[in-house]
Amino acid sequence: MKSAESSFADRLLGRVRLTGLLSLAAPLLAIVFAGLITSVVLLVSGDPPLETLGVMADYGTQPRSIVLMLNYATTYYLSAVAVAIGFRMNLFNIGVDGQYRLAALVAAAVGGAVTLPAPLHIALILLVAMLVGAGWASIAGLLKVKRGVSEVISTIMLNAIATALGAWLLNKERLAVEVAGSNNIGTKPIPESGRVAGMAIIPGTEAKVFGLIILAVVVGVGYHVLLSRTRFGFDLRATGRSESAAVASGVNVKKMVVTAMILSGAAAGLIGMPQLLGSSYSYSLDFPTGLGFTGIAIALLGRNHPVGIAFGALLWAFLDTSSSILQLHEISPEIVAIMQGTIVLSVIIAYELVHRYQITAEQRRVSKELAGGTPPRVEGASA
Amino acid sequence: MEEAVISTSTPAVELAGITKRFPGVVANRDIALAVEQGHVHAIVGENGAGKSTLMKILYGMQRPDEGEIRVNGAAVAFRSPSDAISAGIGMVHQHFMLADNLTVLENVVLGSEPRKGGIAIDFGAARKKIKQISDTYSLGVDPDALVEDLGVGARQRVEILKVLYRGARILILDEPTAVLVPHEVDELFGNLRELVREGLTIIFISHKLDEVLSVADAITVIRRGTTVASVDPKAVTARQLAELMVGSELPSPETRESTVTDVVALSVRNLSVHSPDERCIVDGVTFDIRKGEVLGIAGVEGNGQAELVEAIMGMRPAEGEIRLGEEDISAWSTLRRREAGVGYIPEDRHRHGLLLEAPLWENRILGHQTRRPNVKGPWIDRAGARADTRRIVEQYDVRTPGIDVDAAALSGGNQQKLIVGREMSGDPVFLIASHPTRGVDVGAQAAIWDHLRAARAAGLAVLLISADLDELIGLSDTLKVILRGRIVADVDPQNVTPEQLGSAMTGAGEAA
Numbered sequence: 001m002k003s004a005e006s007s008f009a010d011r012l013l014g015r016v017r018l019t020g021l022l023s024l025a026a027p028l029l030a031i032v033f034a035g036l037i038t039s040v041v042l043l044v045s046g047d048p049p050l051e052t053l054g055v056m057a058d059y060g061t062q063p064r065s066i067v068l069m070l071n072y073a074t075t076y077y078l079s080a081v082a083v084a085i086g087f088r089m090n091l092f093n094i095g096v097d098g099q100y101r102l103a104a105l106v107a108a109a110v111g112g113a114v115t116l117p118a119p120l121h122i123a124l125i126l127l128v129a130m131l132v133g134a135g136w137a138s139i140a141g142l143l144k145v146k147r148g149v150s151e152v153i154s155t156i157m158l159n160a161i162a163t164a165l166g167a168w169l170l171n172k173e174r175l176a177v178e179v180a181g182s183n184n185i186g187t188k189p190i191p192e193s194g195r196v197a198g199m200a201i202i203p204g205t206e207a208k209v210f211g212l213i214i215l216a217v218v219v220g221v222g223y224h225v226l227l228s229r230t231r232f233g234f235d236l237r238a239t240g241r242s243e244s245a246a247v248a249s250g251v252n253v254k255k256m257v258v259t260a261m262i263l264s265g266a267a268a269g270l271i272g273m274p275q276l277l278g279s280s281y282s283y284s285l286d287f288p289t290g291l292g293f294t295g296i297a298i299a300l301l302g303r304n305h306p307v308g309i310a311f312g313a314l315l316w317a318f319l320d321t322s323s324s325i326l327q328l329h330e331i332s333p334e335i336v337a338i339m340q341g342t343i344v345l346s347v348i349i350a351y352e353l354v355h356r357y358q359i360t361a362e363q364r365r366v367s368k369e370l371a372g373g374t375p376p377r378v379e380g381a382s383a
Numbered sequence: 384m385e386e387a388v389i390s391t392s393t394p395a396v397e398l399a400g401i402t403k404r405f406p407g408v409v410a411n412r413d414i415a416l417a418v419e420q421g422h423v424h425a426i427v428g429e430n431g432a433g434k435s436t437l438m439k440i441l442y443g444m445q446r447p448d449e450g451e452i453r454v455n456g457a458a459v460a461f462r463s464p465s466d467a468i469s470a471g472i473g474m475v476h477q478h479f480m481l482a483d484n485l486t487v488l489e490n491v492v493l494g495s496e497p498r499k500g501g502i503a504i505d506f507g508a509a510r511k512k513i514k515q516i517s518d519t520y521s522l523g524v525d526p527d528a529l530v531e532d533l534g535v536g537a538r539q540r541v542e543i544l545k546v547l548y549r550g551a552r553i554l555i556l557d558e559p560t561a562v563l564v565p566h567e568v569d570e571l572f573g574n575l576r577e578l579v580r581e582g583l584t585i586i587f588i589s590h591k592l593d594e595v596l597s598v599a600d601a602i603t604v605i606r607r608g609t610t611v612a613s614v615d616p617k618a619v620t621a622r623q624l625a626e627l628m629v630g631s632e633l634p635s636p637e638t639r640e641s642t643v644t645d646v647v648a649l650s651v652r653n654l655s656v657h658s659p660d661e662r663c664i665v666d667g668v669t670f671d672i673r674k675g676e677v678l679g680i681a682g683v684e685g686n687g688q689a690e691l692v693e694a695i696m697g698m699r700p701a702e703g704e705i706r707l708g709e710e711d712i713s714a715w716s717t718l719r720r721r722e723a724g725v726g727y728i729p730e731d732r733h734r735h736g737l738l739l740e741a742p743l744w745e746n747r748i749l750g751h752q753t754r755r756p757n758v759k760g761p762w763i764d765r766a767g768a769r770a771d772t773r774r775i776v777e778q779y780d781v782r783t784p785g786i787d788v789d790a791a792a793l794s795g796g797n798q799q800k801l802i803v804g805r806e807m808s809g810d811p812v813f814l815i816a817s818h819p820t821r822g823v824d825v826g827a828q829a830a831i832w833d834h835l836r837a838a839r840a841a842g843l844a845v846l847l848i849s850a851d852l853d854e855l856i857g858l859s860d861t862l863k864v865i866l867r868g869r870i871v872a873d874v875d876p877q878n879v880t881p882e883q884l885g886s887a888m889t890g891a892g893e894a895a
Contacts, residue, residue, distance in 0.1 A: 229762055229763055230763060231752050231753065231758050231762070231763060233763075234745070234748060235752060238738055238752075241738045241740060242737075242739070244734040245734065245735055247717065247735075248696065248698060248717070248727065248729055248750065249721070249749045249750035249751075249752065250716065250718030250719075250721045250722075250752075251718070251752075252716065252718070359791075
């Protein structure tokens with residue numbers, strides 16, 4: 001009966017769902033636990049835990065910080081969704097990082113090279129980014145299907161290759177130009193028609209929220225609809241839950257692997273877009289890196305659920321934003337990294353605990369309802 | 384091996400008040416059992432009655448919640464199988480745990496290698512000891528034979544030797560005859576008698592009553608997790624024993640009148656399947672199944688049945704021709720074959736039939752994810768799928784509190800009824816039923832047989848694969864025997880006995 005139980009990996013990646021109030025119990029438990037651990041760390045390093053958290057909360061809820069948090073969260077959300085698409089099907093796309101960096105570079109170059117009416121220009125840049133991300137991810141998908149190469153290995157390798165390829169492309173002889181007033185180099189800035197204006201929607205500050213926050217919402221809704229409402233999503237989830245059962249039901253698993261990688265890569269391609277079209281307008285040496293790895297942590301935190309990921313992204317972004325105040329109070333901002341790590345670990349542990357409780361409870365409920373609820377029926381022929 | 388004589392009347396094993404609960408079920412409840420030294424003591428019960436759990440408790444794989452275990456009069460509490468082994472208890476599992484590419488000798492010493500001078504393995508001493516054990520109990524095991532060259536019966540003797548080598552005086556045999564054909568069973572029983580003559584104690588788990596009656600010195604019956612009777616095999620008939628096991632009259636798989644028509648629903652021509660290392664697993668299989676006909680395939684497990692089924696389902700590359708009605712479907716994908724009306728009750732429902740951690744209504748969609756009422760175009764039709772799941776639950780008597788519980792929460796029999804209901808949906812023209820009643824309780828078994836008979840009467844063509852010879856003989860209109868991937872005999876189910884079928888399955892004799 002070993003196969004009757006879900007594997008730890010299934011639960012880790014949220015392919016197994018908690019239902020009802022229990023799904024709230026787990027993250028709350030985790031945050032409380034993470035808070036305790038952080039407090040201990042703060043105490044050990046000689047800082048008062050409550051005050052430190054208070055300072056962070058204070059700073060983090062200022063209007064300017066909220067804008068910053070939303071902007072971070074937008075990027076994180078896209079990244080986590082890209083990772084989650086793979087996770088739902090048992091694919092570990094570690095290569096989101098390379099996919100988005102390469103996609104942002106090429107999209108920035110294309111965007112800087114053309115001039116089109118505004119909506120078309122933006123659409124073109126987004127399309128190029130998605131195509132590059134999807135193309136780069138599809139290499140790992142094809143390698144897995146054709147040659148049986150683990151996507152974990154190949155995507156890690158492809159990250160390194162993407163870095164090298166990016167460095168080669170971002171050269172003055174190729175895609176780069178000198179950035180005015182510095183010795184930085186970057187792609188030719190995207191003209192006005194390709195930019196997405198920010199929105200000053202948070203009262204009390206001039207700072208603007210990325211216009212492409214809407215893109216994140218659209219991607220989130222699309223992810224939810226695709227996965228839980230469509231045939232394709234059903235096949236994808238079925239494959240993730242049990243590949244052998246999916247094969248027997250007629251799913252072409254190889255095709256699903258490539259398609260899922262392509263979708264994951266396309267979503268990854270969008271990660272750099274809010275930043276590129278909303279703030280930096282060019283891909284230069286100081287374009288943010290490492291977002292793909294943050295996405296893995298947030299996908300785990302949000303249990304691959306579109307709403308869960310949103311909370312995860314906001315929490316992560318809040319911690320990132322509020323960490324900048326700590327230095328003023330002579331507290332090491334690295335404490336935030338410890339917190340983030342603890343939260344991810346606690347979430348995994350808490351979900352595991354709650355899941356075990358839930359399985360037991362459900363089996364008990366089923367046998368109880370069957371024993372008492374349904375009218376007794378004669379089993380077989382009675383003597 | 385000093386205490387080889389039956390000394391006192393202290394039972395070799397005594398269990399009192401053993402209770403073991405799993406989430407939602409009580410697997411064992413207040414078990415009382417006494418096994419005399421030098422006896423073959425049979426424990427019989429239906430699938431799921433709690434025999435295996437009990438034996439796992441006795442072998443230290445699980446700990447009881449309540450109750451006491453005494454071995455040779457002394458109370459014990461096993462934490463792991465190694466505790467049980469050091470108390471002289473050994474277990475031969477139903478599925479052999481042998482490394483094919485090692486010799487008998489290597490397999491036997493694996494894990495308890497005799498040392499010579501610190502690091503070297505003393506194969507000489509081990510070989511001597513194995514020969515000695517083999518001779519003492521007439522096991523006839525050659526220590527230098529390669530396990531992959533051995534037949535099933537010989538492998539089982541190696542397993543027995545393995546536990547004897549570790550000093551076991553009490554042997555637990557879990558369904559030892561499940562994988563054997565009748566004449567191998569006779570050999571095994573000969574070996575068992577040899578073992579008890581030498582003073583060993585054997586606990587023999589089975590649900591095959593004839594065998595139990597012929598070999599056991601004492602019988603304990605388990606029903607719904609508890610011991611309901613201890614009987615003397617000389618004073619009880621198979622019928623009485625069965626009724627003790629089931630608590631009521633046994634259902635019978637027999638079909639009444641033939642419903643076979645002239646219309647061929649599925650025709651298979653020269654179907655061959657090769658393994659990755661080019662071995663021929665299914666070898667030129669040819670047959671026709673007509674509408675309203677059940678074609679049974681009998682064979683010892685592992686003779687190509689699983690591969691044959693997967694080839695027909697399009698899950699495994701194969702050569703040859705498969706026609707469904709008029710159409711050649713050999714090149715079709717699994718999905719297209721399913722859409723064309725091929726239903727599939729898989730051998731392993733957990734691996735191939737269900738998404739265990741998904742609710743019942745999502746499991747309703749599985750395998751039918753391109754058809755109504757589950758989908759509308761590219762969209763999942765939740766309302767349609769849910770309504771149809773309710774219909775299946777109702778019609779097929781799936782005992783569940785609702786359609787939103789996970790499939791894993793249902794018992795095996797109810798899971799299987801859900802699968803049968805699902806595969807009968809959407810008007811299939813041809814159904815593969817692979818071990819359709821394996822591991823389900825008697826009530827569900829009777830229900831599944833009824834559904835298969837009703838579908839057959841309605842014109843369904845069925846390919847039935849089963850290890851249960853009574854089921855095969857009772858349900859099939861035509862019966863073929865598969866051996867090493869080839870169809871070796873056609874048998875008339877009307878006048879064949881399980882024994883004749885059994886010998887045909889090993890190629891030992893000609894079937895009637």
